Amino acid sequence: MSETKKTNIILFSGDYDKAMAAYIIANGAAAYDHEVTIFHTFWGLNALRKDEQVTVKKNFLEKMFGRMMPRGADKMGISKMNYAGFGPKMIKNVMKKHNAMPLPDLIDMAQEQDVNLVACTMTMDLLGLQKDELLDEIEYAGVAAYLGDAEDGNVNLFI
Amino acid sequence: MNVSKVLDAKGLACPMPIVKTKKAIKDVESGEVLEIHATDQGAKSDLTAWAKSGGHELLQHEEDNGVFKFWIQKG
Numbered sequence: 159m160s161e162t163k164k165t166n167i168i169l170f171s172g173d174y175d176k177a178m179a180a181y182i183i184a185n186g187a188a189a190y191d192h193e194v195t196i197f198h199t200f201w202g203l204n205a206l207r208k209d210e211q212v213t214v215k216k217n218f219l220e221k222m223f224g225r226m227m228p229r230g231a232d233k234m235g236i237s238k239m240n241y242a243g244f245g246p247k248m249i250k251n252v253m254k255k256h257n258a259m260p261l262p263d264l265i266d267m268a269q270e271q272d273v274n275l276v277a278c279t280m281t282m283d284l285l286g287l288q289k290d291e292l293l294d295e296i297e298y299a300g301v302a303a304y305l306g307d308a309e310d311g312n313v314n315l316f317i
Numbered sequence: 318m319n320v321s322k323v324l325d326a327k328g329l330a331c332p333m334p335i336v337k338t339k340k341a342i343k344d345v346e347s348g349e350v351l352e353i354h355a356t357d358q359g360a361k362s363d364l365t366a367w368a369k370s371g372g373h374e375l376l377q378h379e380e381d382n383g384v385f386k387f388w389i390q391k392g
Contacts, residue, residue, distance in 0.1 A: 186332040189339035190370055258330040267336065 165192040165313040166304065172201025172228065173237035174246055174261055180317045181264035187313065188271035196268070197304050199278035203285060205231045205265065206277055206292045220286025227285065231261040269295065276303070318376070318388060321349040327356045327384060334360050335367055342373065345391050350376065353387040360385050
């Protein structure tokens with residue numbers, strides 16, 4: 159076998175379905191023995207949020223953002239037919255029927271397969287998200303780290 | 318055919334058959350054969366591509382009553 163190939167995914171979207179696509183590709187690429195990295199930026203950071211409330215010091219705007227954004231992968235809405243939260247319930251039901259893995263399980267699986275989960279620190283500041291609010295064992299980086307991986311990446315996706 | 322290990326991936330949806338196959342192939346030695354059972358319609362394309370990329374050989378595949386069976390020889 160040749161040297162390790164790299165897959166890099168930027169997860170910008172905070173939609174449940176789009177994040178699912180990103181994590182399915184990431185898990186597939188890990189099964190291909192690729193070195194896989196998912197960079198979470200903007201709304202995609204919500205996929206890394208812990209589902210419990212974490213007490214951290216925030217200003218008013220940051221608190222508002224924190225309250226309005228989904229707390230964790232399972233609370234994310236879907237990109238089409240969200241219907242004020244009814245859509246995700248329907249789709250999760252259908253997924254169960256077809257044995258598709260829910261997003262939180264896909265994230266666990268990705269961590270188990272040593273996929274590098276990276277949070278973009280600049281957008282964390284913008285959205286007022288702090289390290290304590292995000293999953294443990296993730297990395298923090300910026301655009302240069304992404305480009306460093308991307309320039310010798312074999313698969314690069316923006317979702 | 319001399320099968321060293323059988324993986325039951327029936328009922329699992331994408332990407333699980335390929336993730337499980339990757340884990341299972343670690344348990345067999347180079348040259349040995351892994352048998353996989355799956356019900357995912359995409360399994361044939363997925364496993365064919367995966368085996369090729371990883372340097373393994375898909376020796377044979379067949380469909381039996383909605384169950385896809387594959388025999389992959391580890392490279």
